[in-house]
Amino acid sequence: MLAPAMDLLNDLFRxxxxxxxxxxxxxxxxxxxxxxxxxxxxxxxxxxxxxLAKPRAWLLPAIVLISLALTAILAYQAxxxxxxxxxxxxxxxxxxxxxxxFNPAHWIQxxxxxxxxxxxxxxxxxxDGAAERIYPYGLIFAHTVGYADARFGLNxxxxxxxxxxxxxxxxxxxxxxxxxxxxxxxxxxxxxxxLVTTLDAELQQFAVEQIAAAKPVGRGAVVMLRPAxxxxxxxxxxxxxxxxxxxxxxxxxxxxxxPLLNRATQGQYPPGSTFKVILAAQALENGFRGRLDCPADxxxxxxxxxxxxxxxxxxxxxxxxxxxxxxxxxxPTALAKSSNVFFAQLGVLGxxxxxxxxxxxxxxxQAIEFVGGPSGTLHLQSAQLRPIPESDRYGLAxxxxxxxxxxxxxxYMAMVAAAIxxxxxxxxxxxxxxxxxxxxxxxxxxxxxxxxQAMLRRAVTAxxxxxxxxxxxxxxxxTGTAENPxxxxxxxxxxxxxxSAPRLAFAVLVEHxxxxxxxxxxxxxxxxLKAAEQGLL
Numbered sequence: 001m002l003a004p005a006m007d008l009l010n011d012l013f014r015x016x017x018x019x020x021x022x023x024x025x026x027x028x029x030x031x032x033x034x035x036x037x038x039x040x041x042x043x044x045x046x047x048x049x050x051x052l053a054k055p056r057a058w059l060l061p062a063i064v065l066i067s068l069a070l071t072a073i074l075a076y077q078a079x080x081x082x083x084x085x086x087x088x089x090x091x092x093x094x095x096x097x098x099x100x101x102f103n104p105a106h107w108i109q110x111x112x113x114x115x116x117x118x119x120x121x122x123x124x125x126x127x128d129g130a131a132e133r134i135y136p137y138g139l140i141f142a143h144t145v146g147y148a149d150a151r152f153g154l155n156x157x158x159x160x161x162x163x164x165x166x167x168x169x170x171x172x173x174x175x176x177x178x179x180x181x182x183x184x185x186x187x188x189x190x191x192x193x194x195l196v197t198t199l200d201a202e203l204q205q206f207a208v209e210q211i212a213a214a215k216p217v218g219r220g221a222v223v224m225l226r227p228a229x230x231x232x233x234x235x236x237x238x239x240x241x242x243x244x245x246x247x248x249x250x251x252x253x254x255x256x257x258x259p260l261l262n263r264a265t266q267g268q269y270p271p272g273s274t275f276k277v278i279l280a281a282q283a284l285e286n287g288f289r290g291r292l293d294c295p296a297d298x299x300x301x302x303x304x305x306x307x308x309x310x311x312x313x314x315x316x317x318x319x320x321x322x323x324x325x326x327x328x329x330x331x332p333t334a335l336a337k338s339s340n341v342f343f344a345q346l347g348v349l350g351x352x353x354x355x356x357x358x359x360x361x362x363x364x365x366q367a368i369e370f371v372g373g374p375s376g377t378l379h380l381q382s383a384q385l386r387p388i389p390e391s392d393r394y395g396l397a398x399x400x401x402x403x404x405x406x407x408x409x410x411x412y413m414a415m416v417a418a419a420i421x422x423x424x425x426x427x428x429x430x431x432x433x434x435x436x437x438x439x440x441x442x443x444x445x446x447x448x449x450x451x452x453q454a455m456l457r458r459a460v461t462a463x464x465x466x467x468x469x470x471x472x473x474x475x476x477x478x479t480g481t482a483e484n485p486x487x488x489x490x491x492x493x494x495x496x497x498x499x500s501a502p503r504l505a506f507a508v509l510v511e512h513x514x515x516x517x518x519x520x521x522x523x524x525x526x527x528x529l530k531a532a533e534q535g536l537l
Contacts, residue, residue, distance in 0.1 A: 110165045111192035113145055113157055115201040116433060121145050139240035140205050143262040147243035157197065157431055160378045167192035196433040198231035206530050207236040210523045211510060219511040221263040221410040224527065227418035227496060227505045229437035230371065230427030237263040265380035268407035269509060272482025273338045274492045275402030277416060280335050280455065282358040283346055284448040288331065294341040296325035301348060301393040308344045308397060332455045336463030338479060340401045347400020348393055355396065359385050362443050371430035371438050383408040403483055414507035417494045421502030424449035457499040464517050468525040474498035475528065479516035488512040493520035497528050503537055
């Protein structure tokens with residue numbers, strides 16, 4: 001009921017007669033005020049007041065204070081008309097909470113948002129006297145760039161860098177000169193600053209197209225960033241929505257595909273075998289150098305629970321043949337072969353306390369903020385690990401292979417891969433080119449990171465990822481096939497390239513895609529080929 005009323009009100013404020021109506025209302029208010037003052041003056045002469053007692057001593061100061069307070073309020077309101085862009089908090093409040101389109105806060109010529117090569121991702125154009133925000137790439141950047149809408153508010157980079165885009169930061173002499181022009185001319189079209197992001201429009205569009213074409217449902221996410229400084233080149237979430245055509249139905253929550261959900265930063269999925277990278281880091285940090293037997297009949301902590309088995313067991317059973325198991329494995333071989341039996345045992349050997357300590361070091365169960373603009377509102381969810389009772393050893397075994405009580409976002413798993421590539425240091429992700437790189441945390445020692453770099457390279461050359469081995473790319477990575485109670489398994493691939501001198505790290509997730517080696521991994525390879533064409537590798 002409220003939405004149609006607001007639409008009707010905004011239509012009225014945009015109609016040609018409104019200026020005349022507004023002027024008439026102001027004139028009527030002024031005349032009413034003059035009439036009231038005249039009546040008060042006449043009353044003063046018509047009624048003899050000499051017989052009344054003299055006013056109390058405190059009354060006159062009180063009237064003066066009230067008058068000063070009213071004057072201060074009027075002066076504060078006047079500053080909006082003269083120099084409102086110098087009050088970013090006020091502008092942000094007006095944009096977020098006053099959705100009427102005649103609100104001057106929505107008339108600001110917001111700065112453009114550009115990709116790292118200068119391609120326009122968002123800009124403001126004038127149409128019929130109104131400032132309209134345009135998104136040339138439509139749904140491609142909907143979750144990352146976001147939207148700035150008089151009715152639906154701010155989201156994404158539009159929210160994170162709102163002050164700069166509104167021209168409210170006043171960092172340079174040119175900024176102050178622009179403000180002075182607005183004060184002198186009382187301009188109602190103040191201009192904001194252009195912002196260059198770290199994003200790459202060509203790579204982002206390619207990633208979105210690849211996920212949308214993936215069978216069977218065409219949903220998922222891709223994140224690609226530079227390990228050395230945290231710059232995000234791709235943050236794609238599919239399905240998306242068109243920020244040029246926002247409608248109330250989009251926000252009603254009726255769409256089962258949840259197009260508003262940023263799957264890259266907020267979508268929690270079982271990470272499957274990609275989580276084994278974290279278990280391998282934990283084992284190396286705790287000095288594990290042993291070997292574990294991985295029999296065909298699997299591993300369980302109790303006869304009450306179904307054995308955890310390797311995927312080769314199920315392939316052999318479907319083919320009607322027997323399988324002898326993987327035998328005794330060391331850590332590098334187990335990671336390359338992605339042995340569930342090995343890592344389930346490894347997690348139980350480490351114990352609950354070790355996994356909890358690893359989670360604390362790797363920032364589990366946290367919202368990680370982006371480096372960004374003055375508003376700083378963007379964040380990503382890390383891995384989520386629900387408490388596992390000390391008595392639940394099977395729950396610990398399940399978590400150790402990325403199932404059960406553990407979930408993760410694609411953006412976080414990309415950060416884990418980037419930390420391995422960056423000698424164990426995780427950089428805080430950033431989306432604006434001119435922001436300074438910032439260290440988030442040391443996820444693991446440099447020695448552990450270097451050992452994992454070699455293991456992940458081996459996983460591509462001789463392990464589950466060997467199908468994407470490509471000359472010139474030198475990919476290091478880990479596949480993942482995550483069981484999902486809502487349907488077919490999710491397909492994962494995380495990693496970095498080139499392995500000898502990493503420049504890009506990534507995570508690819510395809511919902512219900514099946515094996516990571518056959519769906520997510522080829523998408524990652526093709527995206528790296530695209531990046532290589534642009535000289536990014």
